[in-house]
Amino acid sequence: TRTSRPQRILKAVQTKATVGDPQSVITAIDHFCRHREWAMNVGDEKGSILDSVVNEVSPVTVLELGTYCGYSTVRIARLLPPGACVITLEFNPDYAAIARQVIKWSGLEDKVQLVEGASGDWIPWMKEHFGVQAFDLVFLDHWKERYLPDTKLLEECGLIQKGTVLLADNVICPGTPDYLEYVRNSPHYNSQYYRSHLEYTKAEDGLEKSVFLGY
Ligand SMILES: O=C(NCCCCCn1ccnc1)c1cc(-c2ccc(F)cc2)cc(O)c1O
Numbered sequence: 001t002r003t004s005r006p007q008r009i010l011k012a013v014q015t016k017a018t019v020g021d022p023q024s025v026i027t028a029i030d031h032f033c034r035h036r037e038w039a040m041n042v043g044d045e046k047g048s049i050l051d052s053v054v055n056e057v058s059p060v061t062v063l064e065l066g067t068y069c070g071y072s073t074v075r076i077a078r079l080l081p082p083g084a085c086v087i088t089l090e091f092n093p094d095y096a097a098i099a100r101q102v103i104k105w106s107g108l109e110d111k112v113q114l115v116e117g118a119s120g121d122w123i124p125w126m127k128e129h130f131g132v133q134a135f136d137l138v139f140l141d142h143w144k145e146r147y148l149p150d151t152k153l154l155e156e157c158g159l160i161q162k163g164t165v166l167l168a169d170n171v172i173c174p175g176t177p178d179y180l181e182y183v184r185n186s187p188h189y190n191s192q193y194y195r196s197h198l199e200y201t202k203a204e205d206g207l208e209k210s211v212f213l214g215y
């Protein structure tokens with residue numbers, strides 16, 4: 001049967017990118033998704049904003065919700081100093097299998113923990129299983145209706161502490177209205193919108209950065 005889009009993205013990486021060179025992996029995926037087939041990676045324009053937030057936060061522990069093919073995982077991990085890591089959660093086993101290979105090709109596997117399963121099931125176990133105290137940065141890029149419940153769950157589990165930065169993709173397209181309303185109106189978050197475009201298109205989209213101020 002036909003290959004899947006993630007399989008075709010992996011093939012583009014394996015034919016166009018250099019093993020151990022994360023930037024070439026990013027460039028190969030962006031070129032494929034701009035000129036061959038659109039795919040739901042955060043992309044180069046919003047990816048540059050992601051890069052600037054990672055550099056500003058200099059996180060030691062990052063949680064990414066929604067791995068897909070590992071594009072944003074590679075973007076984040078390539079900026080992390082030794083000893084820092086990103087835990088990335090993917091529900092779809094086919095996506096996870098491709099992402100593992102993309103991350104391996106980039107040479108960043110030592111900075112990445114890819115976990116397969118539902119965010120709602122895994123978040124309560126993060127402290128115990130990964131020895132995480134609190135996350136410095138959370139990148140939300142999974143099911144859009146899970147952004148708000150998972151943020152509340154992270155708060156309840158003590159995984160969001162004073163200074164934790166939440167960065168949410170797709171707050172305009174497809175949109176996360178209940179999440180936006182929550183972080184923009186809560187006295188416990190300082191929120192700001194980074195206007196951009198839906199990956200590889202001219203449609204409006206953007207990232208919302210929300211800093212937890214403590215209780
Ligand atoms: O749905 C998205 N991502 C979640 C994928 C499934 C996550 C599974 N999972 C992982 C962990 N827990 C659950 C998404 C969609 C679009 C989009 C935009 C316009 C359009 F016309 C079609 C699609 C753009 C994105 O940038 C996205 O991120």
Ligand SMILES: [Mg+2]
Binds near residue numbers: 041042141
């Ligand atoms: Mg997205």
